[in-house]
Amino acid sequence: MSQLNNDGRSSVSFILNGNPVTGYAEPRMLLTDFLREEMGLTEIHVGCEHGVCGACTIRMDGLPARACLTFAIQAEGHRIDTVQSLAQPSGVLSDLQLAFRKHHALQCGYCTPGILMSSSAFLEINHDPSEEEVRDMLSGHLCRCTGYVGMVRAILEVARNRISA
């Protein structure tokens, strides 16, 4: 159990992209702000702060979650993964990231880290999704630039390639 220290902040410890981390957060601090400001992870993008756009999506114990609807202290003891967890440590991008590039699934790229988190989790559960299922999954995200076409193609292609690999 975390302790409240004298400046009203409590310690938070969790596994971030595979590494144990500890920081301090006021009880009201959002996980988005904590990851950006205390942990320096600028890939956490904030598009609405009310749970609709999906830009802030991370994976919490493997499941996609909205960091903007999570308090930092709720991360205590959990595993949190951001888009950094997708590429290999050497920086080589994952098949999903490469497919996004190939199919021009991003323009400004502000929505992209969140969409990659949902998509990567989705593909672990649904190995052979239909286009409708992919679109249904993506409907938890807003992208104002792309019209979603490239993302749908990229995700379907990755699923196909993984099956045949």
Next chain:
Amino acid sequence: MKHEVHVGKHVGRPMERVEDAQLLAGQALFCGDMPERDGTLQAAILRSPHAHAEILSIDTSEALLQPGVEAILTGKEIKEDSDPFLIVLRQPMDQWSLATDRVRFVGEAVAVVVAKDRYLAEDALDYIKVVYKPLPIALHPLEAAKDGAPLVHPAVGSNVVSTRHFSYGEPDKAFAEADRVVELTIDYPRNSQTPLEGYVVLADYRREEQVYDVQSNFQGPFTVHPVMSKALRVKGPQLRMRSPAFSGGGFGVKQAMFPYVVLMCIASRRVGRPVKWVEDRLEHLTAAIAAPNRIIRGQAAVMNDGKVIGFRFEQLDDYGAYLRPPMPGPLYRQHGIMTGGYDVKHMTITNRLVMTNKTPSGMVRGFGGPQIYYAIERLMQTVAVELGMDHLDLIRKNLIPAGSFPYRAAAGALIDSGDYQMALEIATRDGKLDELKGRREKARAEGRLYGIGYAVVVEPAQSNMGYLSTINTVEERHKAGPKGGNVAYCTVNVDALGGVSLTADSLPQGQGHATVLSQIVADELGIEPHDIVCNMERDTQRDPWSIATGNYSSRFSSATAPAARLAARKIRAKMAKIAAHFLKVSPDKIDFSEGKIFAIEDPQKTLRFSRVAGTAHWSPGELPPDMEPGMCEIGVWSAPELEPPNDADQINTSLTYGFVFDYCGVEIDRDTGEVNIDRYVTMHDSGKLLNPLLADGQVYGGFAWGVGAALREEFVYGEDGSFLSGTFADYLCPTACEVPEPLILHMESPSPFTPLGAKGIAEGNVMSTPVCIANAVADATGIRDLRLPLTPAKVAALIQGQEPARPKGNQATPPMELSDRGIRGQGTAFVAAAPELVWQTLVDPDQLARVIPGCHKMELVGPGSYRAEMSLGVGIVRGRFEARVSLTDLNPPKSAVISGSLEGPLGSSSGSGNVRLVAVEGGTRISYDYGFDISGKVAAVGGRMLDGAARVLMSQFFQRLGSLTEGPGKISAAPPSWWQRLLKLLGIAR
């Protein structure tokens, strides 16, 4: 024609983007991610809850005492430190970066708190006390334009701040000779493409240099730079504007952040530290900007064979509360091309510009085009219906003929190239229009509602910087001097080892400019695109820029791209000359390929690219005579065709004009009114495509927004001017489930006016798609007056008729006059205490304070009248309010009328209700009804939640009342229901 088709190794190919690796890895730095100097403070803005009110007083004393607060600025400080913004019209409509004596729209910035962090800054907002005196409002453009309407800017004397009338050809004659005149009025709604990343400003006043150093995600145009520097009372170079390479979408919207730039500059100067402000979603939707809503009355003079010989357009464009430069751009941006894709020689245009108590209008992708094409293309569809002609045949009959390009349109556009007939042929063939017609026939035979819509759009790109001067009369223009052109810059640098880098003035917002620029430069220099480093940041103190600099009017392909080629060609010419000098051949016998520079006739004579570059750096003495040392060149480009408006008010508003032809089939669900897009075909002629992969990306993206605008997106205002679309749960952007994949087709008629033959492609579908879908809905339903967005509820009402009114019950009507947005409710509760006891609780301030949810304090301020402080929340907003409550018509212990108001930074509310107490077995039955109006932030975010929240508050109220009078657990907030009462009445239950 001077056209030259550019065939390169890289240009024209669907190359993957050089930007993507950073973005996909989450490592691209957006403006909010840029490093901050130690001690940077964070700002939060207090905004007006009223659409129109006088500011009587602002008390910041308590707020200043809150933890972490360093400073608070109000209109007073802003007036001391800055001048009002310049505006396009000579009208007394001053505006500063904070409201001074009045607020004119919900969300207008009233004060800014600067504090150690954003949480603390927002906390302090609650303690600023502003006393407003609400004023009558002007909301609907038609009402606002009438004499006697409440004035948004009283000093102007009218809400209509500009009227201009234009006439081209012989419109009166055309209308007199026409077989018939077809008329249609459209009312285009307010919307915006709302980038996913909001505004970010980090301002740092460097006192010793007297320089405001600003990092922001401003996207240009830099016509606004002098507006900001003048407001700040400094010379241009003292306002350093820097933009990072990445921005989370722009769509024009990030032009309108300039008042915040000035605001944060002043804040930084006052506190002596850098100040950062990050706009949140509610602020963005409420107060950033909207595309102007517009009413257009269109008339077509038509011959019986379908030939349209004249148009008349009367436009009333709504700019909201302030005219911010470059407004009223949307009203004039398309001026030269108001005849669309049609060969119509006679036309009148009347433009009126109206101010209302809504968020100021601004730049949004399409920039006036969606409004105009909604009018033109709905009008053409209506003409077809009235003539009993096939819509597509009517279009064909009127298109600008092939072979007539460059074509001078009636109002001055010089359409560079095209073959519209060929585009229609390809589109109908490859998109299988016949098959689609078959689907319509089949659907209709089965009794389903199915329609096909068409739309023709001429897509302008690269605005003429002089277009807005068309708003001035010929005499005024003569006095002010001519304005035209559009200057673009690109710099290419080659280092001593042959490394190539470039910078450009396009401020990309996600389109992939770096990729295309690297393709262009790679082709010229015989190297690979991935070997070129593109730095897309821009810094007004360091980089070349012009007032045209920025990302707008699809100017990249026809402005910045040519500048890049010019710069690369200069480098190439220089390197060729050096190589020729060494290889002893003539420079025109030199070629570049695969990192080598060689003699064409003797490829053995070869120099490494890096070797030649090194010479210019290391040994300028060895260069050919008369050559400047160094290897850095700037390409500057402005097309001569962008002439100022002429004395006949003709203006070539853009440099290039692409062509878009769309058609679609839609089916409407008869029960729900939902419009389903069965198939969508979009044909584009955008000249030479520089990168087809990215070009298609622009089409998909524009189309998606077009679908949103057609079916879902609108900024909605309540009758009192409250803003009701403050979250993404209220302002509905389409998701992957609502945007189908369109079929994209291309043809290429290269532009003779741009060096690469390219035109713009990013804005076509935001103009064509909304009206194409509406035309399909019109075809399916036969309904003529269609106002976007065509939401299921709206379409259901159109096809099924309005729902019958609810049967009249015996419910008491709330005693107050309420607007449509009023929240009404009624209910009953049972309390296990006698009416007298309940009554006593209700009239005792101390007791009442304990019963009202969220009440901290309550005091009696007069007979039957209380003042209370309370905290309330709806959805994501939560805040402090001051309440004034009075009890009247007291009839103890039976009934009373409670009325009052709430006032707080989050909004205000007023209303009233009746309470009746009836003694029943075991206690008191309380029945109540209430009605109240809401405005401000709560209305903006809570629309869909307000009814529920009110019910929750009511039940909390009665629960507390029950526990206070009788102890916990004895009450039922939903006491004897009607059926229980019925059973009881019938003696079946007790």
